[in-house]
Amino acid sequence: MTKTYIHGVGMTKFGNHSDKTLKSLLLDASREALEAAGRPKIDAVFVGNFLGGSMSNQEILGAIVANDLGLGYIPTAKVEGACASGGIALRQGILGVMSGEYDTVLVAGVEKMKHANTPDVTQAINAAMDTDSNEKHAGLTFPGFFGVLAHRYFHETDATKEHLAMVALKNRENALNNPLAQFQKATSIEEIMNARLITEPLGLFDCSPMTDGAAAVVISRKPSGIHVRASALVSGPTQMQDAAELLSIPAIGESGRRAYEKAGLGPEDIDVIEIHDCFSMTEIIAIEELGFFPRLEGWKAVAAGHTKPGGKKPVNTSGGLLSRGHPIGATGLSQIYQLVHQLNGTAPNQVKGARIALAQNLGGTGSYSAVHILERV
């Protein structure tokens, strides 16, 4: 089977880019990745993006990258899977390499959200729910969904709001060392605990922010120092009412199991992890689903510091979605950006000797989960 390697990564600062367009962010990250890869000939482009049509009246992002970067008449496409769009775009690039059609592929992700007001963004993001479902029309939103999960988690365990705050604090502290992260201001557990509620029990710091930004990756069948050891993607229930069990997001677990199987590895082999912490609660569920900690015990691992940079399983050394920021289509690729730097020994909150890394990118309330395992070779 054809192997795929990473040759270069690029990423804009995440935050508020009111002076830049969706396109210019996308091109900035793409140029940086191409430069880092040594300007190879690119055979195809995949772009991960969710809100370009609804919030920037801008689609055809694949063609725009090829045209504006002078890549020639090559195949391009945009790929969408809600908040997992970036991870899914990476997977399409990998499939393209595995197919034999492409040697080298540029995968980029972008989102621009800060130019709109919060109700409009919330409305646009709700395109990640099933419009024909009663849940959406009943007023369920994503903070609402994960708030329900948190309540149930508290009911089933001895976890409290303070454990959520510990996740938020860890990721904020990690972001302090990441110059590309959206939030660079120190905070305290008290500030997090006392922040205004978004959806009970989730406060402001428990929720990922609106963010502008882009990230890009160049992959190739030609060997490099970073091997994509596994790529897995699954879709799961699109509605809360279809979930068999409220405290499981089965797409995460299933994507993890498939990735481990393809890699011939298990959770015990992973040195550093980027997880889709769209909410603090999601990070706890995900570290359980991916087998890093037992079911209903993720909160204990957080409390014990196991997910901190010096801990047994460092999670979101970049700051995660909560503090690096969450420009939706770019998120999955910004995880790869951080992990490639971890494997190269050049990351903020560097994990010493990191050799195997895992990225998990979620879409909707479990409609998509993409897992990629990278290895320094």
Place this chain on the structure above:
Amino acid sequence: MTKTYIHGVGMTKFGNHSDKTLKSLLLDASREALEAAGRPKIDAVFVGNFLGGSMSNQEILGAIVANDLGLGYIPTAKVEGACASGGIALRQGILGVMSGEYDTVLVAGVEKMKHANTPDVTQAINAAMDTDSNEKHAGLTFPGFFGVLAHRYFHETDATKEHLAMVALKNRENALNNPLAQFQKATSIEEIMNARLITEPLGLFDCSPMTDGAAAVVISRKPSGIHVRASALVSGPTQMQDAAELLSIPAIGESGRRAYEKAGLGPEDIDVIEIHDCFSMTEIIAIEELGFFPRLEGWKAVAAGHTKPGGKKPVNTSGGLLSRGHPIGATGLSQIYQLVHQLNGTAPNQVKGARIALAQNLGGTGSYSAVHILERV
């Protein structure tokens, strides 16, 4: 190299489905294709769609198909490339089969446009232009672009508005025999010539309509009677000002050349053709770009009847975008639907003994062109 075959196709009636949602159209076509394929195990889903987010607040269509049709925890994604979204989705499915990751893939396309008023649809469709370009802000729209081409074509040749009308009439007459086509009402060359202008010189019948509809295809590495002999996709200039020559849409020509090369065939080998006639003018440019007729002589072929069902190169026996309708994300797959029926001998306007068929799907003003060549084996 892994070969890909078509096992089943499905398609809703194209037209006004005010009683149905985007999702229900998508599921209807998908179910029909799965049934036609004998309900195989599906390993992945790709959905082609352009306006779901902006006009129906509905993304995550890949996950919705997998969830609602009970396909299990499988990889899914939506693919976007403006009006070429359907053809590009098909190509991603083929790459997935070629990669060895999937045996059998469901590819579906959908759009719902009739619930909105024309200015809102025009605005949403303009996401297929580069928002950072001056062309878009100067007020260029797609009818405007193809109107400019038509004027220039008339200047360079002896073609007139009547030749455009001949294309529109042919496709309308073809649609009369296609029960799934949007327009089932006979017309005359006079009615077409005298219809109200949309953009000089393009009248109402020269422009593809707003349409609701869906189409779907099941592909597999397992052999069937219909072999996908070639799949090609290229991106080209995203702006009129980037085009080297106004009467060429180079993405069409390049996608055709690559498809012929992969298939080991030439235009002379093609028995029946579905082309992206978003405007009557586009059909003339496309039959030239794809080598069916010499440059600047497509209009003569139309006048001579060569593109009619009984002619040398029957084009758009389905009625084409102009009369079958143009539900954007579904269009590329509805072309495959028609061609599979042609190769099986069961099509409206059946071309006797058709063995090799070509579909060409355009995005934007040449931002994307996808060509697929099918063969009865």
